[in-house]
Amino acid sequence: MNYDVIVIGGGQAGLAMAYALKEKKKTLILDENEQTGDSWKKRYDSLRLFTPRKYSELFDFTFRGDPKGFPHKDEVVSYLQEFETRNQLSVLHNQQVIKLSKENDQMFRVFTQNQTFTVKNVVVATGAFHDPFIPDIHDRSIPYMIHASAYKNPAQIPKGDVLIVGAGNTGIQIAAELSKTHTVMLAKSKPIKSIPQRFAGKSLFWWLETFRISKARSFSMVGKMLQKKDPIIGDDYKIVKDQVEMLGRVRQVIDGQVHVQNTPPKKVTSIIWATGYRNNYSWIDINGVIDVHGKPIHRYGITDVKGLYFIGQSWQSKRSSALIYGVSDDAEMIAREIL
Structure with a gap:
């Protein structure tokens, strides 16, 4: 045809x-x-x-x-x-x-x-x-490393300390879930901003539609501002703040240790790279x-x-x-x- x-x-x-x-x-x-x-x-x-x-x-x-x-x-x-x-x-x-x-x-x-x-x-x-993206800053010395796209549930993650690299929505959601079963650290490269899913009894998206924020064009001034400051949506960040150790940017993973900005090296058993796609x-x-x-x-x-x-x-x-x-x-x- x-x-x-x-x-x-x-x-x-x-x-x-x-x-x-x-x-x-x-x-x-x-x-x-x-x-x-x-x-x-x-x-x-x-x-x-x-x-x-x-x-x-x-x-x-x-x-x-x-x-x-x-x-x-x-x-x-x-x-x-x-x-x-x-x-x-x-x-x-x-x-x-x-x-x-x-x-x-x-x-x-x-x-x-x-x-x-x-x-x-x-x-x-x-x-x-x-394509799942993992930055080339590691020597594969950590026993268990996966990209977030391969994560299914906490049962697949070995016992021990877990580092999640990347604090977007996916990294935050996985960190919140794993914090119930593992000791979790979360590495972020910039400050995290979060907003709840509901305001004053209305969905966040009701407000975004009502005030036409969801309609903001990509080339508009509002659109450009939003692209720079896209927040985490939902309540998972509240769990993460209470249960997860927050770290700065990961500089290198070598000889079984994670070297993080402004922090002494950390030993972990597992790393989940929530570092996006290309x-x-x-x-x-x-x-x-x-x-x-x-x-x-x-x-x-x-x-x-x-x-x-x-x-x-x-x-x-x-x-x-x-x-x-x-x-x-x-x-x-x-x-x-x-x-």
């Missing part, structure tokens, strides 16, 4: 994109996972969204359960699978795209391991970050799309290459772009451009 648009990536961003186009264009999603929602299924066991169900919806597709409650990751998996099925979206699973090229001014070539597609429009929905767009073989830092060159997801778009980028157009409910607006924006 011939398609008008191919969407690369079948997470919430890819599904939202296909939904926004489905009435006007024949759209196919290529997804490297075995099932829709697998990227959520692989994350740590206790994960819950910090957005309530009401603010975790694609378009007007209702999230089952208490609208004010915070869904578990397994609920997100079920929600995305139901969204795909109910809206009859076309998805091919186990299709990792290994190369994207443009053979002339009109058509793209999309190569997977066993198929090649020729199409006029391509939307890259593989997400802002793909972009991987090495498979895009098109000039002028990826900058020297490995980031897509776009404005609101629209590139200078005719027919090529991105969706699911952090701060793609506004504060809420990287959240499930925020990606719907970006999908509609790109759909209008394609149409």
Whole structure:
């Protein structure tokens, strides 16, 4: 079958994109996972969204359960699978795209391991970050080291002192959970700011929507300020402050010891690197799309290459772009451009 648009990536961003186009264009999603929602299924066991169900919806597709409650990751998996099925979206699973090229001014070539597609429009929905990143400051002398993406639950972590490197939302959530079973230290590179999930009986996201903070554009003055000072959301930081030893920036891990800024060396049994991810767009073989830092060159997801778009980028157009409910607006924006 011939398609008008191919969407690369079948997470919430890819599904939202296909939904926004489905009435006007024949759209196919290529997804490297075995099932829709697998990227959520692989994350740590206790994960819950910090957005309530009401603010975790694609378009007007209702999230089952208490609208004010915070869904578990397994609920997100079920929600995305139901969204795909109910809206009859076309998805091919186990299709990792290994190369994207443009053979002339009109058509793209999309190569997977066993198929090649020729199409006029391509939307890259593989997400802002793909490859787990661990800084090259260690000599592997600590008995147990993993990236946060490999963390599932406290049972997998050996007994003894645990150091978590990185104090973003993921590092804080893992530290809070492990503090119940282990002696935990948390290394941070900058001061931590946190805000609760509810104010005056209302969800944080109700306030962000009401005062249009979630709509702040990435290039606006407010948007630039928020990108510099993104806070930790939720109550986990309260647990961490009481139960976890806070350390400064990790300078080096060598000979079984962790050398930390302004602190004597520490001996630990385990390290969890909550140090984020890096972009991987090495498979895009098109000039002028990826900058020297490995980031897509776009404005609101629209590139200078005719027919090529991105969706699911952090701060793609506004504060809420990287959240499930925020990606719907970006999908509609790109759909209008394609149409």
